[in-house]
Amino acid sequence: MKKLNALIKKFRSIRFVLTVLLLVTLIFTSFSAYYKIKYWGFSFSPKQNTNVWAIEAHVSFIADGSPINVSLAIPSKNKGFKILEENIIANGYKTQKFADKITFKSRNMIGEQDLYYKIMVFDNMQAKDKLKDEAPKNIRRPDWDETTLAQAQQVLSLAQQEEGDDNIEKLIVLFNQEPLNPALKSYLPVQYNQKQKLEIMQQLLSLKDIATRISRGLNLEEGQKITPDLMLEAYVDGAWRIYDPNTGKKGLPDNFLLFQRGGNSLLDVIGGEDSSVRFSIQKSITSTMNLASRRAKLSRKDGLYNLSIYNLPLSSQNSLKWLSVFPIAIFFVVLLRNVVGIRTMGTFTPMLIAMSFVQTGFWAGLVCFSVIVALGLLIRFVMSKLNLLLVPRISAVVIFVILIITGLTFFGHYFNIKIAQASVYFPIIITAWVIERASIIWEEEGARNAWHELSNSLLVGIIVYFVISNEYVRHWTFVFNEINLVILFAVMLLGTYTGYRLVELKRFASLVKGTKK
Amino acid sequence: MFNWIKAIKELPSQLRAKGVLGMNARNYAVISQHNSRRLYPLVDDKVQTKNLALKFGVKTPEMIGVIEHQYQVADIMKIVKGHEEFVVKPAHGSGGKGVMVVKSYHGDNFTLASGRIIGYNELYQHISNILSGLYSLGGQYDSALIEEMVHFSSAFDDYSYHGVPDVRVIVYKGYPIMAMTRLATKESGGRANLHQGAVGVGLDIKTGKTKLAVQHNCPIAFHPDTKADLSKIEVPSWREHLLLAAKAYEMTGLGYFGADIVLDAQKGPMMLELNARPGLAIQIANGEGLKKSIKRVDKSYPSGLSAEERIKYILQ
Numbered sequence: 001m002k003k004l005n006a007l008i009k010k011f012r013s014i015r016f017v018l019t020v021l022l023l024v025t026l027i028f029t030s031f032s033a034y035y036k037i038k039y040w041g042f043s044f045s046p047k048q049n050t051n052v053w054a055i056e057a058h059v060s061f062i063a064d065g066s067p068i069n070v071s072l073a074i075p076s077k078n079k080g081f082k083i084l085e086e087n088i089i090a091n092g093y094k095t096q097k098f099a100d101k102i103t104f105k106s107r108n109m110i111g112e113q114d115l116y117y118k119i120m121v122f123d124n125m126q127a128k129d130k131l132k133d134e135a136p137k138n139i140r141r142p143d144w145d146e147t148t149l150a151q152a153q154q155v156l157s158l159a160q161q162e163e164g165d166d167n168i169e170k171l172i173v174l175f176n177q178e179p180l181n182p183a184l185k186s187y188l189p190v191q192y193n194q195k196q197k198l199e200i201m202q203q204l205l206s207l208k209d210i211a212t213r214i215s216r217g218l219n220l221e222e223g224q225k226i227t228p229d230l231m232l233e234a235y236v237d238g239a240w241r242i243y244d245p246n247t248g249k250k251g252l253p254d255n256f257l258l259f260q261r262g263g264n265s266l267l268d269v270i271g272g273e274d275s276s277v278r279f280s281i282q283k284s285i286t287s288t289m290n291l292a293s294r295r296a297k298l299s300r301k302d303g304l305y306n307l308s309i310y311n312l313p314l315s316s317q318n319s320l321k322w323l324s325v326f327p328i329a330i331f332f333v334v335l336l337r338n339v340v341g342i343r344t345m346g347t348f349t350p351m352l353i354a355m356s357f358v359q360t361g362f363w364a365g366l367v368c369f370s371v372i373v374a375l376g377l378l379i380r381f382v383m384s385k386l387n388l389l390l391v392p393r394i395s396a397v398v399i400f401v402i403l404i405i406t407g408l409t410f411f412g413h414y415f416n417i418k419i420a421q422a423s424v425y426f427p428i429i430i431t432a433w434v435i436e437r438a439s440i441i442w443e444e445e446g447a448r449n450a451w452h453e454l455s456n457s458l459l460v461g462i463i464v465y466f467v468i469s470n471e472y473v474r475h476w477t478f479v480f481n482e483i484n485l486v487i488l489f490a491v492m493l494l495g496t497y498t499g500y501r502l503v504e505l506k507r508f509a510s511l512v513k514g515t516k517k
Numbered sequence: 518m519f520n521w522i523k524a525i526k527e528l529p530s531q532l533r534a535k536g537v538l539g540m541n542a543r544n545y546a547v548i549s550q551h552n553s554r555r556l557y558p559l560v561d562d563k564v565q566t567k568n569l570a571l572k573f574g575v576k577t578p579e580m581i582g583v584i585e586h587q588y589q590v591a592d593i594m595k596i597v598k599g600h601e602e603f604v605v606k607p608a609h610g611s612g613g614k615g616v617m618v619v620k621s622y623h624g625d626n627f628t629l630a631s632g633r634i635i636g637y638n639e640l641y642q643h644i645s646n647i648l649s650g651l652y653s654l655g656g657q658y659d660s661a662l663i664e665e666m667v668h669f670s671s672a673f674d675d676y677s678y679h680g681v682p683d684v685r686v687i688v689y690k691g692y693p694i695m696a697m698t699r700l701a702t703k704e705s706g707g708r709a710n711l712h713q714g715a716v717g718v719g720l721d722i723k724t725g726k727t728k729l730a731v732q733h734n735c736p737i738a739f740h741p742d743t744k745a746d747l748s749k750i751e752v753p754s755w756r757e758h759l760l761l762a763a764k765a766y767e768m769t770g771l772g773y774f775g776a777d778i779v780l781d782a783q784k785g786p787m788m789l790e791l792n793a794r795p796g797l798a799i800q801i802a803n804g805e806g807l808k809k810s811i812k813r814v815d816k817s818y819p820s821g822l823s824a825e826e827r828i829k830y831i832l833q
Contacts, residue, residue, distance in 0.1 A: 004815055338541060387642050390649040444614065445713060446706070498542040505528045510734040511804060512531040 015496045022489040029482040036480065040292045040305060046475035050122050052084065053220050054282040055257070057117040059267060061275035063109040068093075068271035070104040072117060073216070073260030081121040081257050084294060089116035100260070113272065121257060136211035136235050142203040148186075152204055155183050164248055167208055168234045171201055172248035194230050198245055201232060211235040215242065216266045218279055220255040226279040228259060228266060309481070321478040325468045327487040328477055329354060332467050334494050336460050341501030344457040345437045352430045353461030358469050360422035365465075366458075368408065368423040369431075373454070375404050376435035377442075384439065398432040536806030538797060547811065551690070551772025552793050559769050560791040563608045563662050566769075573768040575761055576787045578604070578665045585660040590644045593663070602666040605644060607652040609659045611792070612710070615652030617643055618666060631679075667787060670780040672753050676700050676718075678742040679707035683779045684720070684758055684786075687795055687807065690773075691766035691827050692818055693759045694810035696720040697802040698752065702732070703742045716740060717802030718750055723832055725755030729804040736804075756828065757786045763824040765791055775799075 036042040041050070059072055074097075075081065088095050093104040093115065104115055144152065155174070156167075158181065164170035174181060175197060180188070187200045195214070202212045212235070216228040232243045240261075242252050252258070260266045269275035292310055305311060309320055329351050336342045344350050357365035379400050383393065405423045412420030434457070442450035467473055477483060500508075532539075538547065559565050570577045581603055582596035597603045607615040617640070618630035625637040644661045646652070653659035669681040676682065680701035687695040697719050701707045704714035711717045716737065719728040730737050730747035740747055752758060762776040765788065775795025778786050800806055822830065
């Protein structure tokens with residue numbers, strides 16, 4: 001009894017240690033997944049592509065001969081997008097880059113001038129809502145007489161009746177009503193532009209002690225000669241918040257690249273006239289994994305990245321990707337054998353069948369496998385009459401399998417049957433052993449048992465195939481490959497499972513039912 | 518529908534209450550705890566088992582010779598000289614695979630127990646196959662064992678369709694805890710495998726009398742082919758059966774094993790082979806779980822007794 005207790009204790013402690021290890025690896029995996037997503041830009045979804053935008057700012061003006069000083073606001077870092085490449089084309093100009101602007105200087109220019117600033121950016125979703133900037137110093141109030149002030153208060157109270165989360169949103173909604181509320185008409189000229197509208201809003205909000213400013217940015221849609229969109233920023237609860245001046249919607253819209261924030265203007269041209277800046281945007285799609293090293297560099301986390309498997313040559317990465325999916329396949333084999341209790345031919349034969357199915361595609365694999373095994377069995381039956389010794393016999397079966405595969409591949413190409421061409425991917429040794437085992441079981445225990453074991457192996461193979469061919473499974477096991485440590489301990493923990501297997505419930509059911517049939 | 522789900526849900530706890538030993542529990546909690554791996558060769562290799570049995574006074578069919586290498590196969594006639602009948606079996610075989618029983622021979626004609634007559638070449642081929650590992654566990658090279666034929670007692674004649682039944686006794690810590698005999702049927706093709714349709718008869722451990730008879734997991738009263746009343750089975754020399762099984766504990770040191778015993782008409786019970794990983798079907802034939810008996814042994818059975826004393830203890 002004491003011994004039994006000690007045994008249980010020992011047994012429990014193994015289970016306990018494995019459980020702890022499982023949890024530790026689970027935490028480690030979650031942390032590393034977080035790290036990889038945050039700094040390397042890996043994603044949970046196997047949607048491997050990231051949009052890369054090529055944006056060209058075209059500054060044009062007419063130089064009047066005096067010294068030229070052009071200043072163009074540029075998107076600084078940490079504004080929802082990361083800059084991949086930067087390129088300036090400005091012949092005869094001295095350029096200088098600052099954190100949020102770029103300046104072009106020249107002395108002796110005359111006539112039409114064209115300056116280009118090109119960048120490639122990709123979205124950096126995790127930095128999207130971080131819009132840190134210094135707090136406003138003081139709020140400039142409009143210099144209005146009392147009548148205008150009273151009217152302003154009236155407009156503000158009108159805005160209160162609109163829908164919206166806060167005063168700013170309500171005011172924006174009021175300004176965007178169609179037709180325009182008559183109370184606003186005294187503020188706005190008959191023909192007004194977006195900027196004028198925003199400035200009025202700013203003045204009205206300043207009466208409520210809300211600091212605001214206008215920002216400019218680009219809605220990233222492919223196109224030419226795009227003018228920047230204006231956004232209203234308001235300082236609320238200690239942070240700058242962005243409002244869409246047309247809808248009142250809070251926050252930065254998706255695919256919106258901020259170029260200029262705060263009081264500075266987008267473009268300042270000294271020594272020229274008729275200045276304008278036009279943008280053109282082009283989209284291209286790049287694999288997320290390709291961007292990972294650049295992302296890592298940009299976030300200064302490239303030390304680990306350079307040591308990771310993702311820095312290996314692509315061919316090695318592909319092999320590792322293929323390998324990384326197997327632990328989960330093994331896990332399922334263990335589960336199906338030790339918890340469900342399906343008997344298969346050899347422990348990992350089903351896994352190898354599944355591997356070939358991945359290469360061939362499901363239906364092609366299934367058809368090919370069945371044909372190869374059926375033909376192989378036929379030949380094996382003829383051969384069993386010859387009474388050969390084991391090693392030469394199985395060797396002969398291997399050669400027959402090769403011949404069958406050769407034949408199928410040949411016919412596949414000759415008659416252009418895609419399915420038959422797939423046969424070349426089957427592992428010959430394993431297929432030969434499947435045939436050998438099936439025929440031995442057939443001879444010794446009858447066709448039913450042979451068929452039973454064959455179909456069981458195929459069933460497990462198919463289940464494993466669906467696991468390892470799943471896009472998400474393959475993505476996760478490679479991109480977050482620490483998960484394989486978790487699987488390792490899960491498999492080891494399954495090694496201490498002493499409960500009934502699912503098929504045993506049926507097998508031993510008669511023991512419970514007693515004499516009932 | 519819901520009753521069905523409910524029944525499935527309750528099944529594990531019901532099986533546990535019955536003390537049914539599952540495959541995982543057998544492997545993890547019984548075999549790996551009580552059977553040291555280094556002892557396996559003692560029972561997996563029938564030549565070693567036989568030599569051990571000889572040393573411990575456990576009766577087994579007498580060994581005529583062993584063929585270990587291909588070049589010795591030609592010596593087969595020299596080896597069996599003076600024996601009118603003999604059995605060829607793989608030393609590492611299991612479940613009766615690769616066993617050839619030669620009832621008589623004249624010149625190049627060998628008459629097998631099944632009545633089939635084969636030539637010398639086929640016998641030679643069969644031994645070669647055994648050596649190449651065709652019937653051995655895992656397919657490794659094997660040797661062929663040539664032993665005396667057992668003259669089965671007629672006690673089971675009515676109960677089996679072809680084939681001769683043996684008695685399987687499960688021994689835990691030296692105590693026989695469960696026993697059964699497997700009767701071949703037409704459906705099982707003369708084989709004793711329960712999942713192929715053979716009849717399993719659970720035997721009362723104290724008396725050797727029928728406890729329960731099942732075929733395909735269902736209790737039956739009569740043999741489907743011979744129509745013999747299965748409830749009337751009583752294994753003769755039961756005490757000797759138990760003693761033989763119990764002695765194998767000292768012989769091998771295994772804490773848990775199955776002993777297959779056959780009854781010779783003249784020599785009495787003889788141990789055919791031992792199995793360090795006996796199957797679980799015996800529970801179905803007994804209508805009872807093994808775990809119950811294992812717990813009982815752990816709890817109250819005395820340790821340090823001799824085989825004789827242990828048998829006396831369980832028969833009291």
